[in-house]
Amino acid sequence: MDSPQDRTATGPRRGRVALAAGVGLLTLAAAATVGLAVTRADDHPPEVALPAATSQPPTPRPVGRAGELTSGPLMASSPPVRIRIPGLRVDAPIVPLGLGPDGAMQVPDSATEVGWFTGAPTPGSLGPAVLAGHVNWKGREGSFFDLARLRPDTPLTVTRRDGSAATFVVTRVEQHPKDRFPSDDVYGPTDHAALRLITCGGEFDRERDSYRDNVIVYARLARAQPA
Numbered sequence: 001m002d003s004p005q006d007r008t009a010t011g012p013r014r015g016r017v018a019l020a021a022g023v024g025l026l027t028l029a030a031a032a033t034v035g036l037a038v039t040r041a042d043d044h045p046p047e048v049a050l051p052a053a054t055s056q057p058p059t060p061r062p063v064g065r066a067g068e069l070t071s072g073p074l075m076a077s078s079p080p081v082r083i084r085i086p087g088l089r090v091d092a093p094i095v096p097l098g099l100g101p102d103g104a105m106q107v108p109d110s111a112t113e114v115g116w117f118t119g120a121p122t123p124g125s126l127g128p129a130v131l132a133g134h135v136n137w138k139g140r141e142g143s144f145f146d147l148a149r150l151r152p153d154t155p156l157t158v159t160r161r162d163g164s165a166a167t168f169v170v171t172r173v174e175q176h177p178k179d180r181f182p183s184d185d186v187y188g189p190t191d192h193a194a195l196r197l198i199t200c201g202g203e204f205d206r207e208r209d210s211y212r213d214n215v216i217v218y219a220r221l222a223r224a225q226p227a
Contacts, residue, residue: 072192073224075124078160080116083131083143085156092143094131094158111137114144120187123158124166124221128187128194131158135200135211144199148173148215156219158195163227168195168219175201175213186216193221 080094097106097115108115114133121127134142154170176182186196195218202213 070126070191073221074126074193075160075164075166075221075224076162077122077125078162078164079118080123080129080131080158081161082159083114083156084159085150085154087154087156088146088149090143090156092133097132107132108134108137111140111142121193122160123168123195124160124164124193124224126190126193128190128196129158130186130196130198132198142199144197144215147197147199147217148175148201150217155222156195165225166193166195166221167223167225169222170217170219172218174216174218176216177202177213178210181214182216185218195219195221 079096082091082093084091092112092114094114094116095108096118097108098118100106106115111134114131116123117130117132120130123129123131133144133147135145135147136142150170150173152170152172156168156170158166158168160166174182186198197217197219199215200211200213201215202211204210205212
């Protein structure tokens with residue numbers, strides 16, 4: 001199999017996953033005042049690394065009540081349980097992600113699970129819901145392995161605990177170096193029900209045992225299907 005450097009977010013190759021255990025680890029650490037950035041602590045094993053937080057996670061900013069300066073459909077709050085992206089053949093369970101004892105965000109414990117950050121809105125509610133997943137994990141492709149291949153207008157659906165379903169459409173896909181993570185764009189207030197999908201991407205940095213970039217998918221709610 002190929003080394004981690006042969007796998008990039010902009011040109012994935014099916015079946016070519018990293019040899020090092022945990023190279024697709026996605027860890028979200030609290031950035032200093034504006035939001036959460038994706039990083040990894042170098043002094044911990046890749047599978048369990050949780051970076052020390054530089055500050056407490058941001059408090060979600062007010063975005064107004066439903067019907068006040070909002071656009072598009074909105075749904076009552078309900079935790080997500082599953083995400084389906086037909087264009088990528090993704091059908092993955094969603095687990096809640098809180099914060100560890102050090103203030104860093106938890107990460108999914110498997111390649112297939114996708115994590116929902118519980119400090120953000122639920123998908124379909126007003127504001128940006130945040131889902132994070134692995135590119136690869138312990139030698140397996142992660143659910144977000146091909147995330148960079150999504151294009152605008154691609155649909156995806158999040159099933160929620162109350163039996164309802166929120167269908168989003170992709171508005172844009174971006175890739176940023178981890179040290180220039182666009183926290184305001186990802187976590188900032190919106191006037192609609194928004195969704196952010198985040199994973200690792202770009203070249204693999206052997207010294208840091210981490211990918212250099214993050215792939216971020218922005219989407220907005222297009223259709224609310226009641227329970």
